[in-house]
Amino acid sequence: MEIVCKPIGHVSSSRRELRDDDWDRESSTIALDAGVxxxxxxxxxxxxSHVEILxxxxxxxxxxxxxxxxxxxxxxDWPKSGIFAxxxxxxxNRIGSTVARLVAVDGLTLxxxxxxxxxxxxxxDIKPYMLEFAPRGAVRQPQWATELMQGYWSS
Amino acid sequence: MEIVCKPIGHVSSSRRELRDDDWDRESSTIALDAGVxxxxxxxxxxxxSHVEILxxxxxxxxxxxxxxxxxxxxxxDWPKSGIFAxxxxxxxNRIGSTVARLVAVDGLTLxxxxxxxxxxxxxxDIKPYMLEFAPRGAVRQPQWATELMQGYWSS
Numbered sequence: 001m002e003i004v005c006k007p008i009g010h011v012s013s014s015r016r017e018l019r020d021d022d023w024d025r026e027s028s029t030i031a032l033d034a035g036v037x038x039x040x041x042x043x044x045x046x047x048x049s050h051v052e053i054l055x056x057x058x059x060x061x062x063x064x065x066x067x068x069x070x071x072x073x074x075x076x077d078w079p080k081s082g083i084f085a086x087x088x089x090x091x092x093n094r095i096g097s098t099v100a101r102l103v104a105v106d107g108l109t110l111x112x113x114x115x116x117x118x119x120x121x122x123x124x125d126i127k128p129y130m131l132e133f134a135p136r137g138a139v140r141q142p143q144w145a146t147e148l149m150q151g152y153w154s155s
Numbered sequence: 156m157e158i159v160c161k162p163i164g165h166v167s168s169s170r171r172e173l174r175d176d177d178w179d180r181e182s183s184t185i186a187l188d189a190g191v192x193x194x195x196x197x198x199x200x201x202x203x204s205h206v207e208i209l210x211x212x213x214x215x216x217x218x219x220x221x222x223x224x225x226x227x228x229x230x231x232d233w234p235k236s237g238i239f240a241x242x243x244x245x246x247x248n249r250i251g252s253t254v255a256r257l258v259a260v261d262g263l264t265l266x267x268x269x270x271x272x273x274x275x276x277x278x279x280d281i282k283p284y285m286l287e288f289a290p291r292g293a294v295r296q297p298q299w300a301t302e303l304m305q306g307y308w309s310s
Contacts, residue, residue: 003160003211003277005248008239024291032239037247038223045240049295054209054250056158068193084163084187084281085200087288092192093160093279095209097252099290114291122158124248126239131294132304133242135254136179136269139286140204149287 007122008032011055016119018059020073023116024153028100030123032108039107042126046105050129053115056122057094066090078144096121099129114153162277163187166210171274173214175228178271179308183255185278187263194262197281201260205284208270211277212249221245233299251276254284269308 013028030053032041045051066083073088083091100112110126117123168183185208187196200206221238228243238246255267265281272278 001162001277003162003213003279005158005160005250007156007158008247036222040224040235041222041237042239043224043237044234044297045237047295047297048240048300049293050290052252054248054252058158067191067196069195069198079199080195082196082198082200084197085203085283087282087285091280092163093209095160095250095280097207097209097280097282099288101290101292122156124158125246125250125252127242127252128240128296128300129290129294130242130296130300130304132301132307133254134289135205135256135284136308137256138204139284140202141283141285142199142202145203145283145285146287149285152287153291 005124007124009123011115011117011119011121011123013115013117013119018118021151022155024114026115027111027113028115029109029111034108037108042105042108042110045110045128048102048128050099051102051112052097052099052127052129053123054125055096055117056124057089057096058122060089060094064090065092067092072144072148078148095124160279162279164278166270166272166274166276166278168270168272168274173273176306177310179269181270182266182268183270184264184266189263192263197260197263197265200265200283203257203283205254206257206267207252207254207282207284208278209280210251210272211279212244212251213277215244215249219245220247222247227299227303250279
């Protein structure tokens, strides 16, 4: 069974090279295709402070996809973890998911801050972030994840 | 341009019918295909309290997909909102994204609580929820979203 998706737009980002950290400094815009989407496809989005962006890690070659475990970022100080126990990009279906700050909406274009997708990345979906979609109950995570994320947004 | 995805597994859920609210009562399991994934694909996931599940709204017929604005849940008390300014399932690419509580991991099977996907739903990705992927900065949302979500998890 296959599920066929089409990009709804592409990321234009101030980051052009693949690099891991410091994403909060990046400014990005996403323009939806006016030939596909009605001019009101983003209507009301500006009432939300944040958006969840689903995107495709298209720079990852299919033969680099992992279906097993590996050390996050190849760092042997961190425990070997299954590909679904980490958020690395070499994952089956190569889908990224990030909550970014919404800066502005203008027609079919939105501007966001802190999106960890490089310039040209295909976008699969845009969802408004609702408080009720935060985790219910206390969040627990291993120490390696906290360490890995230390400089991810800002160093 | 097309992006082809393959389900990594399917949801087995206590909810079989399409219904909007009260999702926190549902218990679900997701079994990864042992023929595709290494036995350690979920290794270490149990160290996280929550998982983000990306899934495919496969019960939505393609001709029901919206590319414009509509009243959320057809409720005219709530403002007409672009499909990307709401989280409804009749959306381009039909991808859902939810953070659920992780109950248990057993080999290639995980059990979660509060996943808003009906029985049989194809799963596209499983990511560990990390605190650092919460929104940075204060969250703001319109009143209609708060009202819509009131009974979503529990009534």
